[in-house]
Amino acid sequence: DVVLTQSPLSLPVTPGEPASMSCRSNQSLLHRSGSNYVDWYLQKPGQSPQLLIYLGSNRASGVPDRFSGSGSGTDFTLKISRVEAEDVGVYYCMQVLQTPRTFGQGTKVEIK
Amino acid sequence: EEQLLESGGDLIKPGGSLRLSCAASGFTFSTYAMTWVRQAPGKGLEWVSTISGLGGHIYYADSVKGRFTMSRDNSKNTVYLQMHSLRGDDTAVYYCARDVLKEGTSYHYYGMDVWGHGTTVIVS
Numbered sequence: 545d546v547v548l549t550q551s552p553l554s555l556p557v558t559p560g561e562p563a564s565m566s567c568r569s570n571q572s573l574l575h576r577s578g579s580n581y582v583d584w585y586l587q588k589p590g591q592s593p594q595l596l597i598y599l600g601s602n603r604a605s606g607v608p609d610r611f612s613g614s615g616s617g618t619d620f621t622l623k624i625s626r627v628e629a630e631d632v633g634v635y636y637c638m639q640v641l642q643t644p645r646t647f648g649q650g651t652k653v654e655i656k
Numbered sequence: 657e658e659q660l661l662e663s664g665g666d667l668i669k670p671g672g673s674l675r676l677s678c679a680a681s682g683f684t685f686s687t688y689a690m691t692w693v694r695q696a697p698g699k700g701l702e703w704v705s706t707i708s709g710l711g712g713h714i715y716y717a718d719s720v721k722g723r724f725t726m727s728r729d730n731s732k733n734t735v736y737l738q739m740h741s742l743r744g745d746d747t748a749v750y751y752c753a754r755d756v757l758k759e760g761t762s763y764h765y766y767g768m769d770v771w772g773h774g775t776t777v778i779v780s
Binding site for chain 2: 583585587592593594595597598599602604605634636638640643644645646647648649650
């Protein structure tokens with residue numbers, strides 16, 4: 545199975561400042577199509593997960609442009625250009641290249 | 657508005673059975689694969705099962721294979737998760753999510769972009 549390792553597990557952030565988190569895979573998630581089969585989801589406190597980024601770098605509909613996804617192969621990054629208070633929650637990466645699909649353990653973002 | 661509404665969660669004894677439902681609205685249901693994801697208390701997300709739009713392909717996590725069966729009724733815009741031989745580690749909130757879109761012979765993946773609110777299963 546593909547193992548995704550996220551870091552850091554906890555990320556204290558300051559509103560207005562940038563933030564960045566990592567997702568590393570033990571196998572390449574680069575599909576022959578050229579897309580990287582990794583998504584990013586945010587689960588706000590008490591809510592269902594919501595899609596932020598799909599196939600590595602594509603922002604989902606309605607997602608603010610302060611969120612961006614990058615990386616290729618085994619190393620991926622989610623960046624928030626300027627954190628807002630509403631961005632708190634747990635961020636998960638997930639690979640959709642292989643079955644079983646697998647999630648990272650999550651990065652918890654909190655306001656300092 | 658595209659929506660998913662799960663139901664069927666309950667408190668059930670170990671070894672028991674339960675069927676979860678996920679009713680969809682606001683989109684052409686049969687053109688989308690659907691997925692169940694669960695979250696144990698205080699834990700992360702775990703993929704459980706995915707079914708193709710017409711139900712011909714179904715995939716399961718090893719942790720539920722042989723015990724859970726995912727199915728769909730496109731006439732009712734509903735997917736199901738039939739769970740048997742339930743164990744304590746099946747205790748979780750179960751979410752359904754919209755998945756891969758099939759248009760004609762082409763597949764399009766835009767992420768799991770619509771999620772339900774979840775339904776809670778407690779095995780105790």
